[in-house]
Amino acid sequence: MPDKWVYVTRNIPQPGLAKLAEQFNIETYQSDEAIPHDVLVSAMKGKRYDALLCMLTDQIDEEVLDAAGPQLKIVATMSVGYEHINLQECGKRNILVANTPGVSTDSVAELTATLLLMTARRVTEGVEAVKKGEWGPWKPMWLCGTELTGRVLGIYGLGRIGFNVGRRLKPFGFSKIYYTDVHEVSYAKDIDAEFVDFDGLIEKCDFICVCCNLTPQTRHMFNAEVFKRMKKGAILINTGRGGVIDHEALTEALRNGDITGAGLDVTEPEPLPPTHPLVSLPNCVILPHMGSNTWDSRNAMAEIAAKNCIAAISDQTPEGIVAA
Numbered sequence: 001m002p003d004k005w006v007y008v009t010r011n012i013p014q015p016g017l018a019k020l021a022e023q024f025n026i027e028t029y030q031s032d033e034a035i036p037h038d039v040l041v042s043a044m045k046g047k048r049y050d051a052l053l054c055m056l057t058d059q060i061d062e063e064v065l066d067a068a069g070p071q072l073k074i075v076a077t078m079s080v081g082y083e084h085i086n087l088q089e090c091g092k093r094n095i096l097v098a099n100t101p102g103v104s105t106d107s108v109a110e111l112t113a114t115l116l117l118m119t120a121r122r123v124t125e126g127v128e129a130v131k132k133g134e135w136g137p138w139k140p141m142w143l144c145g146t147e148l149t150g151r152v153l154g155i156y157g158l159g160r161i162g163f164n165v166g167r168r169l170k171p172f173g174f175s176k177i178y179y180t181d182v183h184e185v186s187y188a189k190d191i192d193a194e195f196v197d198f199d200g201l202i203e204k205c206d207f208i209c210v211c212c213n214l215t216p217q218t219r220h221m222f223n224a225e226v227f228k229r230m231k232k233g234a235i236l237i238n239t240g241r242g243g244v245i246d247h248e249a250l251t252e253a254l255r256n257g258d259i260t261g262a263g264l265d266v267t268e269p270e271p272l273p274p275t276h277p278l279v280s281l282p283n284c285v286i287l288p289h290m291g292s293n294t295w296d297s298r299n300a301m302a303e304i305a306a307k308n309c310i311a312a313i314s315d316q317t318p319e320g321i322v323a324a
């Protein structure tokens with residue numbers, strides 16, 4: 001369908017571009033950086049695109065959709081999260097929204113387990129100490145962290161990723177795994193995880209992994225009041241979305257010792273400025289939102305986003321449909 005046009009908001013891995021190029025004309029914002037919002041709006045006004053392949057950094061709001069015009073069939077995001085897309089406005093205009101679920105499950109679960117271990121065992125502090133020449137003669141109480149064995153693991157959001165985090169962490173010997181979700185899920189039994197409400201999760205668990213989406217319900221669920229009720233030795237890991245945690249409250253909780261540590265791959269805002277107080281706290285390990293940064297995942301994500309565009313333009317149902 002050479003008369004069909006797709007706009008891609010960033011340079012993306014070749015498998016995605018190649019798939020699109022087989023069938024359509026493509027216009028790409030040729031950069032590794034996010035497209036500024038006004039540039040995206042102008043691009044949408046410039047040509048009548050049939051599909052928009054976007055990233056999680058692109059706000060797909062009324063202005064973009066108005067500029068795009070009524071022929072736009074799909075907003076296909078190369079991400080699992082889709083909180084950057086105004087679903088309601090897409091719905092009103094009959095524009096499909098699709099994401100790329102499934103193909104980043106393993107990469108994000110691997111990174112979540114990595115971050116938990118790094119935070120529990122104070123790995124970044126150790127690395128820094130060696131670099132700074134602070135590694136002196138052996139000391140009995142230097143850089144002592146928390147063991148996983150015998151402790152209680154909590155998973156907030158037992159979807160595909162949360163479940164795979166549990167699967168990877170279970171062999172470390174946790175005495176119990178609890179999870180909280182909107183409802184009980186049957187595959188929880190595969191990791192022997194027990195459903196608890198949010199109060200139960202925060203009060204019982206030594207480690208909590210946040211693996212949920214950001215929604216109005218999950219926004220700032222972890223706040224000052226919650227940190228006071230968590231165990232003092234607790235370690236909080238977030239690879240879901242930054243907005244689930246109130247970062248000001250987290251800073252205070254880590255400073256006051258309300259909880260012991262935090263490992264964050266997602267923050268609010270992103271990027272987190274180096275001057276943010278959390279960055280200088282030794283008990284907070286921060287990674288630059290790199291959960292799905294493997295070639296395996298990123299190539300597959302680009303390919304699925306492309307396939308979603310192809311499906312919508314061909315009047316078929318995309319794989320990762322989020323909203324019609």
Ligand SMILES: O=CC(=O)O
Pocket residue numbers: 056078079080081082104291292
């Ligand atoms: O955060 C990453 C994603 O949503 O894919």
